[in-house]
Amino acid sequence: MNSRILVAALAAVTVGGLTSAQAATSPNPVYVHMNGTNVFLENVVAVRPGQDVVFVNEDTGAHTIIGFEPTTGKVNTRFDGAVAGTKGPGHPVHTYSISFPQPGIVNYYCSVHAVLAKGPSGLTAAEIRPGMDSYGTSMSGIVVVTTDPKLLAGNPKTASEKVLPGYFGG
């Protein structure tokens, strides 16, 4: 089958308003912001396999974004990002982008503001790093990699904007 016929065949399959061909070639990224309170603002987002998740640091301070596996406690050497801070509104922001080829649930945390610890269930989770301001919740999040249109439609509105005005913090 030549590629033109394949694209036409894919375009006939509609998934949640986007054809699967569009979703495979040009989906907008989903943005996750760090915005001054040592949390990931959109700490649960859904993306399609292959769609970019872009972590945007609007803080003055640096953060890391590191995947981990709750069942083993091991960190992911591929999902291993770091983003420097910014001077504030009007200045450039640093980003880290990643995509995931397979459906699944991906856990991540910031190693500056959180630590990994095994809980009573035996699963590893992120906890607030002692001595860090974390506003009551550990700096961590989940990426759901899925083709389910309902999950994909459930992202917060802020996840569609690269830079959120008014969110710069310390």
Ligand SMILES: [Cu+2]
């Ligand atoms: Cu952090």
